[in-house]
Amino acid sequence: MESNSxxxxxxxxSSPNAPQGSNVSGVSQALDKLIDNGAEFLWSxxxxxxxxxxxxxxxxxxxxxxxxxxxxxxxxxxxxxxxYIKHRTGKMRTAKQxxxxxxxxxxxxxxxxxxxxKMQAAKDKALQSMADMSSAQVMSATGFHSKxxxxxxxxxxxxxxxxxxxLPGQAGTSHDGNPFSQQTxxxxxxxxxxxxxxxxxxxxxxxxxxxxxxxxxPIVASSKLWMLEFSAFLEQQRDPGIYHKHxxxxxxxxxxxxxxxxxxxxxxxxxxxxxxxxxxxLKELFERGPSDAFFLVKFWADLNTNMDxxxxxxxxxxxxxxxxxxMIITCSTKVCSFGKEVVEKVxxxxxxxENGHYSYHIHRSPLCKSVIHFIHxxxxxxxxxxxxxxxxxxxxxxxxxxRETQETxxxxxxxxxxxxxxxxxxxxxxRLLKE
Numbered sequence: 553m554e555s556n557s558x559x560x561x562x563x564x565x566s567s568p569n570a571p572q573g574s575n576v577s578g579v580s581q582a583l584d585k586l587i588d589n590g591a592e593f594l595w596s597x598x599x600x601x602x603x604x605x606x607x608x609x610x611x612x613x614x615x616x617x618x619x620x621x622x623x624x625x626x627x628x629x630x631x632x633x634x635x636y637i638k639h640r641t642g643k644m645r646t647a648k649q650x651x652x653x654x655x656x657x658x659x660x661x662x663x664x665x666x667x668x669x670k671m672q673a674a675k676d677k678a679l680q681s682m683a684d685m686s687s688a689q690v691m692s693a694t695g696f697h698s699k700x701x702x703x704x705x706x707x708x709x710x711x712x713x714x715x716x717x718x719l720p721g722q723a724g725t726s727h728d729g730n731p732f733s734q735q736t737x738x739x740x741x742x743x744x745x746x747x748x749x750x751x752x753x754x755x756x757x758x759x760x761x762x763x764x765x766x767x768x769x770p771i772v773a774s775s776k777l778w779m780l781e782f783s784a785f786l787e788q789q790r791d792p793g794i795y796h797k798h799x800x801x802x803x804x805x806x807x808x809x810x811x812x813x814x815x816x817x818x819x820x821x822x823x824x825x826x827x828x829x830x831x832x833x834l835k836e837l838f839e840r841g842p843s844d845a846f847f848l849v850k851f852w853a854d855l856n857t858n859m860d861x862x863x864x865x866x867x868x869x870x871x872x873x874x875x876x877x878x879m880i881i882t883c884s885t886k887v888c889s890f891g892k893e894v895v896e897k898v899x900x901x902x903x904x905x906e907n908g909h910y911s912y913h914i915h916r917s918p919l920c921k922s923v924i925h926f927i928h929x930x931x932x933x934x935x936x937x938x939x940x941x942x943x944x945x946x947x948x949x950x951x952x953x954x955r956e957t958q959e960t961x962x963x964x965x966x967x968x969x970x971x972x973x974x975x976x977x978x979x980x981x982x983r984l985l986k987e
Contacts, residue, residue: 565897565920583889583926583946594651595941603653604642606633630654655958662821672987753956772803772981774845777881777952777961779803780872780911784919786857789864798857801968801977802929803849817847820984826947827965828886828893834949837963838986846963846984852971855931867919867927873912873952873962878903880955881912887923888947900955936970943968 595603610632627635630647637645645653772779785800790796820838827834838846859865873881881903886896899917903910926946933939948966953959971978 565895565922582892583887583894583922585889596937598641599637599643599645602637603633603645603650604916605640606636607654609636659825669834682924762858768870772847772849772962772964774842774962776877776954776959777845777873777875779962779964780874782869782871784869785867786859787866787868798854799977800853801851801854801979803981815847815981815983817985818982819987820846821986823848823965823967825891826945826967827888827891827949829891831952834883834965835965837951837960842960844868845960846965848965848967848982848984849980850980851966851968852973852978853943853968854971854977855927856971856976859928859931866916868916868926869914869919871914874909875903875912875961876909878905878910881961882953882955883914884949884951884953886949886951887920888949890945893949895922936972939970943970 589600596819610629612629628647630650633650634645634647637643637650695745736904781802783804784800785802786798786800788796788798820834824835829835869885871883883899883901884896885898886893888894897917899914899921901912901914903912905911928941930939933942946968950962950964950966951960952962
């Protein structure tokens with residue numbers, strides 16, 4: 553009956569290209585393609601250097617007749633650069649791969665230019681605001697802060713890249729093959745949830761329910777649903793009755809502190825090519841709204857564990873959500889390769905009232921076997937640089953909806969790197985907006 557709590561349906565992982573009830577071997581093939589591209593160091597620093605040199609030696613429009621074994625053949629620019637890379641590095645990159653790389657670099661350059669233009673526009677606006685201020689206002693911290701754009705106020709984040717840079721406390725930088733920087737902005741938290749007091753409001757009485765976590769910390773939250781916890785993990789029985797749990801990725805209540813800044817924002821159009829765009833894709837969902845339900849999470853996944861003993865291993869995902877409303881939620885999780893959906897799992901969950909709100913628990917949901925195979929192959933790659941090259945095109949789109957109204961409650965886009973820190977799995981959360 554619908555008054556019961558807990559998970560009411562937990563469908564198997566399914567591929568959009570596989571007939572109902574068939575296996576999803578195509579999923580493994582799609583994920584293996586990611587590994588194969590990364591394992592070949594497709595555009596490693598050495599190959600990239602030769603590519604750049606070839607692009608200079610053979611400018612656009614270059615065509616040559618190459619005589620081989622007495623037959624003349626016309627070689628276009630991409631083929632010439634391909635031959636140059638082979639000559640310099642001994643590694644083969646086809647003309648098609650060269651052409652594709654040109655398109656990728658062109659898109660990244662366009663993004664970088666767009667971000668710089670936006671940053672300059674914000675700077676010009678701030679300078680104009682200062683020009684309209686009196687000397688007293690300029691010297692007044694209150695007046696200065698009220699007229700300056702938040703991105704240019706000291707103490708606020710101005711520009712950072714969600715593809716680049718080390719996470720606070722993590723040594724080194726993140727190399728995921730995306731050189732463009734994305735402008736970010738400081739934004740306010742979500743609108744207050746119905747039925748809860750604002751932190752700035754009256755002090756709650758001892759009998760009042762505690763304020764929801766989203767009001768105190770920059771977590772993933774819309775006006776109707778907020779995430780309390782999310783984790784993907786490996787559980788192994790190493791001794792009789794003793795289980796070891798390793799977290800690949802994790803968002804939890806202990807992840808935030810009162811000193812954390814507000815969530816930074818990313819223009820959602822910057823990641824459209826990383827996710828499906830139609831038939832329930834990211835672009836279509838965002839246009840439908842609501843706009844406060846969309847987030848980007850960058851994970852630095854912790855692969856530092858022994859995964860050889862598969863017999864006693866369980867790979868799972870657990871998540872928990874909270875809401876002031878009692879409803880039935882549907883959670884869709886789509887694994888994507890090169891921006892295309894390869895497999896999906898849909899789960900439906902009842903709410904149960906606890907601690908002043910309704911909680912929704914999806915506990916120990918089994919991970920797709922093809923994804924487990926992908927993790928094993930990823931871990932066997934020789935360097936973190938290679939792993940990150942692979943993960944550049946591996947993404948997950950999670951959409952939580954109200955089953956009855958089909959309203960989007962949360963939409964979370966996940967992108968990944970491999971953690972280089974001894975502190976384990978880490979993450980950074982961004983709000984997705986449309987510029």
